[in-house]
Amino acid sequence: MKLLDIGEVAARSGIKPSALRYYEEAGLICSVARHGLRRQFSPEVLLQLKLIAMGKSAGFSLHEIAGMFGRNGLPQIPRKTLRKRADELDRQIRELAALRDTLRHVAECPAPSHMECPTFRRLVDVAGKRGGRARKAELLKKRGQRRRPLTAA
Amino acid sequence: MKLLDIGEVAARSGIKPSALRYYEEAGLICSVARHGLRRQFSPEVLLQLKLIAMGKSAGFSLHEIAGMFGRNGLPQIPRKTLRKRADELDRQIRELAALRDTLRHVAECPAPSHMECPTFRRLVDVAGKRGGRARKAELLKKRGQRRRPLTAA
DNA sequence: GCTTGACCTCAAGTTGACTTGAAGTGGCAG
DNA sequence: CTGCCACTTCAAGTCAACTTGAGGTCAAGC
Numbered sequence: 001m002k003l004l005d006i007g008e009v010a011a012r013s014g015i016k017p018s019a020l021r022y023y024e025e026a027g028l029i030c031s032v033a034r035h036g037l038r039r040q041f042s043p044e045v046l047l048q049l050k051l052i053a054m055g056k057s058a059g060f061s062l063h064e065i066a067g068m069f070g071r072n073g074l075p076q077i078p079r080k081t082l083r084k085r086a087d088e089l090d091r092q093i094r095e096l097a098a099l100r101d102t103l104r105h106v107a108e109c110p111a112p113s114h115m116e117c118p119t120f121r122r123l124v125d126v127a128g129k130r131g132g133r134a135r136k137a138e139l140l141k142k143r144g145q146r147r148r149p150l151t152a153a
Numbered sequence: 154m155k156l157l158d159i160g161e162v163a164a165r166s167g168i169k170p171s172a173l174r175y176y177e178e179a180g181l182i183c184s185v186a187r188h189g190l191r192r193q194f195s196p197e198v199l200l201q202l203k204l205i206a207m208g209k210s211a212g213f214s215l216h217e218i219a220g221m222f223g224r225n226g227l228p229q230i231p232r233k234t235l236r237k238r239a240d241e242l243d244r245q246i247r248e249l250a251a252l253r254d255t256l257r258h259v260a261e262c263p264a265p266s267h268m269e270c271p272t273f274r275r276l277v278d279v280a281g282k283r284g285g286r287a288r289k290a291e292l293l294k295k296r297g298q299r300r301r302p303l304t305a306a
Numbered sequence: 307g308c309t310t311g312a313c314c315t316c317a318a319g320t321t322g323a324c325t326t327g328a329a330g331t332g333g334c335a336g
Numbered sequence: 337c338t339g340c341c342a343c344t345t346c347a348a349g350t351c352a353a354c355t356t357g358a359g360g361t362c363a364a365g366c
Binding site for chain 1: 204207208236238248249257260
């Protein structure tokens with residue numbers, strides 16, 4: 001199993017070396033050795049990076065992701081928590097789908113003002129309904145964080 | 154149509170007054186009048202805020218969202234762009250679904266190391282396949298932004 | 307053996323999205 | 337008329353997630 005140095009990992013993952021060092025510092029990934037000064041990564045890290053990218057895309061902070069995948073990059077948290085996360089993702093997926101449908105609708109709809117188009121209002125409402133209460137509770141609880149970078153970048 | 158002052162909007166939307174002012178400053182919403190010094194918002198703004206929340210949840214930056222919904226909070230951009238956005242959302246939804254499935258799988262799977270579980274690997278791979286090329290191109294193009302906060306907060 | 311270039315560390319800077327604090331304003335209840 | 341209190345502005349602070357820059361290391365090719 002040959003090792004990769006940081007430039008190689010960067011090239012294959014599309015993540016800059018500086019970010020990779022930052023991730024290592026943050027405990028999200030770890031290099032398995034050094035060649036001189038140079039970090040050597042196992043190819044495994046590419047999979048971990050994919051997981052990290054997925055997590056970021058899902059709106060989790062690096063800190064949360066770090067907590068999600070323990071030491072070796074494999075998830076090591078209570079099943080219950082995992083299921084809760086999955087449920088949250090379901091909610092988020094529904095919202096995104098609503099936004100997507102809204103955009104598609106707007107792209108087609110010839111109405112002069114969307115605010116008056118019933119289809120538009122219904123679409124927007126859909127997003128709010130599901131989990132509205134839960135969302136509010138979460139808001140009150142989490143005062144002051146959850147910036148959630150969207151990634152995809 | 155009665156107007157709301159900022160505290161009222163904050164209470165109904167769950168967004169702090171300071172953030173609302175910030176959004177106004179950024180051109181995402183606008184107050185329709187002043188009562189003394191106090192901003193007065195049309196109830197319409199609540200719908201706009203919902204759209205903004207959806208956009209944030211979808212991973213768009215406030216700047217992007219501002220570009221998405223013009224002046225009065227209604228989308229005013231080329232249909233083609235809207236459709237492209239919708240397609241991007243589709244991709245993102247697929248990724249989130251993959252992450253969700255991965256989490257659910259991990260919550261159930263009794264394998265000692267997930268990295269060795271074929272189901273796990275397949276799930277993770279799914280996310281990467283679709284749009285890998287497109288993603289890379291975007292990366293090269295957008296150097297240096299797209300931090301994407303996740304919101305949902 | 308010398309250069310080169312990809313790596314290293316560490317501190318400081320950047321960006322986006324807000325929040326916080328100080329100092330002021332003004333409508334309205336008493 | 338007097339307070340009060342929710343609002344106002346503006347500057348500065350904060351936090352996450354990186355990036356940038358200065359100054360240094362070292363293995364490999366010439």
